[in-house]
Amino acid sequence: MDSWLTTVGLPVALAIVMLGLGLGLTIDDFRRVLTYPKLVLIALGCQLLLLPAVxxxxxxxxxxxPELAVGMMLLAASPGxxxxxxxxxxxxxxxxLNVTLTAVNSVLAVVTLPIVVNLSAAHFLGDAASIGLQFDKVLQVFAIVLIPVAVGMLLRSRFPDLAVRLAGPVKLVSVVVLVAVVAGAVLKERDNIGDYFLAVGAIVLVFNALSLAACYGLPRLAGVGRREATAAGMEIGIHNSTLAIAIAISPALLDNTRMAVPAAVYGITMFFTAAAFGYLVNRRRAAAEAPVG
Known part of the structure; x- marks a missing residue:
């Protein structure tokens, strides 16, 4: 799928997505880490260590x-x-708190995501030199992730009214281009789509459920409030499948459509599992808050 859509359109679209994220962030979102240090440490521990291990x-x-295995690890390493x-x-x-975790996670992912992908490629493919994200590719990830976020934050700080007006169009443009790219990837692999769902559907569901449960349950066990734990569960338990797909199929990065399959399947099933998880959490909260007798 080495076309102008992936070589030019995909990096531009991903940069626009990250610009949109930056338009919604302020410096205070990073400072808020100091307000919830225990929760942030638990959440980041899940993101960086627990979920990749799981x-x-x-x-x-x-x-x-092997290629699907690397794709799953790429998904696990992707932030919310x-x-x-x-x-x-x-x-x-x-x-x-979600916004704060998104901000911190996006910054850390520039370092941690290539590490996870390279280790996975070395283990499952035995050829990390040709498949992994080496230093020049890491710089490209940096360029399309952090620089647009920084530009968005600068616009939000200097021109808040302009940032509000840009937010809608930025999201619309990014969605249109990303849908076109993903549709192209699906068409390329249309003969194998059924097999891919059979191959990764079950593991995607199990991983999604475990991610949500762990990232909500561990903060609760540590005494964190329900609202804060729900934020952590959603933020760390829901992975950015768009970013994973973009890194997998971009010719400048991994250039492997099969590695995008787990993220593509996850991007569909995640909406249902996250809704079911939210419903269960709210039901437990309602039961806990109900008056006795």
Whole structure:
């Protein structure tokens, strides 16, 4: 799928997505880390250590073929995104905390995501030199992730009214281009789509459910409030499938459509699992708050 749509359109679209994220961030969103240090440490521990380890165990247990295995690890290493903020809002989470976790996670992902991908490629493919994200590709990830976020934050700081007006069009343009790219990838692999769902559907569902449960349950066990734990569960438990797909199919990065399959399947099933998780959390909260007798 080496066309202008992926060589030019995809990086531009991803940069626009990250610009839109930056338009919604302020310096205070990073400072808020100091207000919730315990929760942030637990959430980041899940993102950086626990979930990649869980995903690796599932990949081995399910016996995925190498390229799909690397795609699952890429998904696990991807941070949360705007979808997590939406679900947190719908199910009573602390949305400001979601924004903070998104901001910190996006910065850390520039370092941690290439590490996870390279280690996975070396383990499952045995050829990390040709498949992984080497230094020049890491710089490209940096350029299309952090620089647009920084530009968006600068616009938000200097020209808040302009940032508000840009937010809608920026999201619309990015969605249109990304849908076109993903549609092209799906068409290329249309003969194998059924097999891919059979191959990764179960592991994607299990990983999604475990991610949501762990990232909500561990903060609760540590004494964190329900709203804050819900925010962490959504933010860390819902991975940015758009970013994973973009990195997988971009000719300048991994250039491998099969590695995008787990993220593509996840991007569909995640909406249902996250809604079910939010419903269960709200039901437990209602039961806990109901008057006795």
């Amino acid at each position: 995903c690796f165990g599932l990949v081995v247990a399910f016996g995925l073929e 995104g705007t979808t997590a903020n939406l679900y947190s809002h719908l199910f009573g989470g602390h949305v400001a």
